[in-house]
Structure formats: C-alpha cells, structure tokens
Amino acid sequence: MPLIGVRTALIAVAAVSSALTLSLPASAAPVRASASRSWHLAYETKAGPLFTSFTAITATGPASAWAFEGSGSDRPSAYELKGSTWKKHAFPGSSDEEVVSASSSSASNVWAFTSTGAAVRFNGSSWSVVKTFTGGISSGLALSSTDVWVFGGDGGPAFHYNGSSWKSSASGLGLEGASALSPHSIWAYSPSGAAHWNGKAWTKTSLLTLVPKKELASRVVAGIYARSARNVYALASEGAESVGGPLVLLHYNGARWRRVVISKKVGEPLAIIPDGTGGLWIPVDIFVLNARMDHFAHGTLTTARLPIRSTRLELAGAAVAPRSKVAFAVGYTRSSPTAARSSAVILEYGS
Helix, strand or coil: CCCCCCCCCCCCECCCCCCCECCCCCCCECECCCCCCCEEEEEECCCEECCCEEEEEEEEECCEEEEEEECCCCCCEEEEEECCEEEEEECCCCCCECEEEEEEEECCEEEEEECCCEEEEECCCCEEEEEECCCCCCEEEEEECCEEEEECCCCCCEEEECCCCEEEEHHHCCCCEEEEEECCEEEEEECCEEEEECCCCEEEEECHHHCCCCCCCCCEEEEEEEEECCEEEEEEECCCCCCCCCEEEEEECCCCEEEEEECCCCCEECCCEECCCCCEEEEEECCCCCEEEEEEECCEEEEECCCCCHHHEEEEEEEECCCCCCEEEEEEECCCCCCCEEEEEEEEECC
C-alpha cells in the first residue's frame, strides 16, 4: 500500500465514540462526479470557519474511501465514499486534534492517525480508539488488522501492532511514513533519507547528498513509494525559504539511489502516489493557497490541470485506489488569501 508523506494542515479537531451517519449540509456537493481522465471536484463541504479542510484520505477501492475533515474548533468528521456518494460520519477525537494520516487494507480495516497521538480503527461498522501514543504520530501504515505500523517522526519511535499489542522498534526512530511491498519488505522515509524493513530491523540510508544544497534552504526527504524491490521512489525538497521546494525525485533500482528529476517550480511536495499506469502523482503546495498537481511519467515531470484555480486551493494529501487509476486529493478552497471562511474539498482522478 503506497504511502504518502503528508504535511500537517492547520486544523484542530475532536471526539465522539461511534460512527453515526449524519445528514449532509444543504449547500454541500453530495454526489461524486463520474470518473474521467482528468482531475475533477468530487465533493465540497459547506463553507465553514477558516481552515475548514479535509486533512487525510485513504481508498480501499475506486468507489470506496474515507476522508477526514477538521474545522479548527469543531470535532473531526469522517466522510465515507460508497459507490457514488460521500456520507458524513462522527469520528472519535477532540477539538485539539486533526487526522494527519490514514491507511487501510480493506473496507473493514481502515485506520486514522491523529495529531494528538490516537490510532483509530474502523472495523466495518464503527470507529474506536485502539491506542493513544504520548509522543504524537506522524503517520501510520495498515497492512492488515494484525499488522499496523505507527511512525512518530521528529525523532519519535516507530511502533508495530500485531493485533493484540504494540511493540516499539528502536531501529525505526525518526521515521515519518512508509510504503509496503509485503510485511517483510517495507520502505520508509525520515527527513534525512530512506529506510528498509526486512522483517527484523530497519536499515537506514542518507539521501541528502542527492538533494542540491542552497543558501537559506533546509533539505528534507518528504515521502516514499515502493513499486517493487528494484523500483522505489523517494520525494525530497530543496527547502527554499518561505515557499518550499523545488521538489527532487529520487529512485532506487535495487542497488543504488540516484536523482532522476528536479522541478523548476517552487512549492512543498506533500505526497507521492502511483497513477496506475506506471507514473506518479505528486501534490505540491506553496503554503497558503497556491497548490498544483505534478505528474511524473516517462522520465518527465509535468503539471496537471486542476478543477480549482491554484490561487484558491490548498492541498493536504492524496491517495490512490488499489490496482486502479482512480486517485484522490484533499484540502480546502477559499475565495482569496484574506477570506475568513473556507470549504473542504475532495478532488478525484478517474480512469
């Protein structure tokens, strides 16, 4: 299951115990648009307080997904896609947290990970908090109901769940997210490089020497996607001051890492997911309302057209439906950088 490295959105959220279906806002866009070979608006909430946004998403199929919304002071909400319709559900949490990462292995094994350290699971009928980590969570990865990883990031430990208990992995210290080929072959990233899990321990490799170093910039690795043992991509940023980026795409061929492309555009890369045809989608954001979707294919990086003008859009993350070309991206839109209200949005790319 591909991981996405997701920048934490500026949202706080909150708590209810079980998943109760709620009525949709009258002005929301309740029906998912039909799939097409372009990015389109799949769902938009009613305008709410500033920074009302979808902060994370995971997909179990082309017409089965969960997206998570926060609005600053309200409790977090989970939106489920079934068929062609998104429905809002209550979600455990508090007004001081947001969902920063989501992962799933099936429709009855969906996990959400929050900024306050909660690992929350949907078992096919309801949401419940499985574990709360005092050090916080950067992201999580669910391979099955008995095989889940949580990454602390920022120097925090990694934890592995076997279905009954959690065990700390000392060799996973500082990892921020991962992409799995199998339970015994997982690729992860930290701000300084990549790491591989062989079933027993994490082996780390620094990648910053492949990222150009510039004055007043802070280089960082921001995501990873493993397609096979000899085909792994890592996403890095040159860390330009104030605007972020330009993004740097790195590739591992089974023997060594090399740099394959450097973008000419600034902006912080947020995630890296497959496009279902051998290429990659990379959402990029210049912090406040200047988003774009980059596409890497056949050795070339291009920018896709989005249904919302970039100066009105901020992205937070992305996900791809397994074994398909259907992809999703989440974030928010507002009329201008000074507007006092925003709407959470879900974008979709179909086959």
